[in-house]
Amino acid sequence: MDPSPEWEKSQVDADIPFRASAHHQHHTWAGTYHSFPELYIQPHSTKEIQKIVNLAQRCRRRLVVVGCGHSPSDLTCTSSWMVNLDRFKRILKIDFRSNVVVMQSGIRLHDLITQLRVLQLAMPNLGSIDNQSIAGAIATATHGSSTRHGILSQSVLALKIMLADGSEWSCSADEHADLFRAALVSLGAIGIITEVSFQAVPAYKLQWSQSLHPLEDIIAEWEKDLWTQTEFTRIWWLPYKRKVIKWEADKTDCQVRPPPLNRWTGALGFHTYHILLYLSTWIPRILPALERFTLSVQYGFKDDGDRATAVQEGPAALLMNCLYSQFVNEWAIPLQKGPEALTRLSAWIHGDEQTARIPYALDGHYVHAPIEVRVTDTSTNPGPRPYLDNTVPNGPTLYLNATLYRPYNADPPCRQRYYEAFEWLMRELGGRPHWAKSFSTVTKKDFQDMYPQLKEWLRVRDQVDPKGIFVGDWHRRHILPDDEGKAMLASEERMIRTEPAKGGGLNWFGQLLPKPLKPESSEENFDLLQGPEWQALFSKGA
16 A cells, blocks of 8 residues: 555644755855765754654655855765755853853854854864854864864763664763764764853963964974963964964963954965966966965065064954865874974975985976964863774874865866875874765775774664664765675665766765565655655655
């Protein structure tokens, strides 16, 4: 007997809205990938999230949770169901004695920062952007730049997470600790984080300065107090000029003093630089000169020792403008390997093969600047370490970020060769790639060697999601075991093709493994609903 959509609707919490729409086009922030989910769903409550999970189970659909899509990889791409938590963003509870804030997981960091400011609170640390949701920032090991702070999830005290069977579990260092360690860097494959308990701090201001230095001076200072003299430190390396811009900041009670501006700081500089970067995709040899232009125009620096200072609210000081669409390839290596990394990569960029010792020829390629250098230290954190934490466990971690801009969505010609050389060097120095970035040559065997606790993460993942409702092609390519001829997980999605997208990037298309059924019950028939049938079923509350 064919199932009635109305009958099935009564079996899946008909009174709870299912806020789904079709024909949504998803793209990464950088426009590197585009995908076309079957449904785009924006729940407002935990019960709505539970309904989504239950329906996905019964309809055998994969679920992908997405925020701002800031990762340039295809991690968030799907042709199945996409869940966006932008409507699930309330602060639920604040303990002013401990400064612990409990919030729904969809809140964007910029909204969280704004609401905390009203309460005279702040996040203790922050990355370079605040567009992500709190759940997305946790899921990919987002970090800032300070040896006095670890990754962002170090401030997470507890989580609630909706698992594949529709149950909501609480986890922390003291409760379901293995689930907590897996969910702190979940890569979207454990479940849907619904609630975050976060350790905030009293609001603060930062007095910062940035100054120009020769690269050799920075390397000489490396083992002294370069990274410990102030609470926050990061550098931007200009490889062709062999210069470094050092940015350092400490907390202060001084009055706010905005950063210095010049006529190039606004739209004029933004569009001029953009056009010149686009020109460099056709004439790459102008990139060294463009680096000099950036130094003098964007930063206003000409000579070693030139300096700019300001006092800003903490989050505002820590953020930076990402400017344009970009590929970002960032790796974590031991801090003490930094001088060798900068020396050898600099030699490769300048064509000194003997010093570089990298088995990829430069072949006339030119790279973009600056290269961002940041630090963290998770080794002093007494809390549980995420299974997939990419930082060094027994000391400070250095991050090298080889950014390549995509001016007007045009891919730079150096990308393949530059990233081959960069990733080879990072692997040799004991590095691990940032989960949300654009690594391209890392194999599944590499990840198995890099992460001794990957097996523990996989064990938890298999327990809480045996049908693969949260598993996509990215996970299978990089960290899930090879299927060795076995069938895919019941709800796992595989990429079947990509094709050039109009305006740049790639269109991504996925597919779930066909599942032959011999329906003997209404529930089994539900699995076979397609097209107009399930669209009619989900029309309520859309």
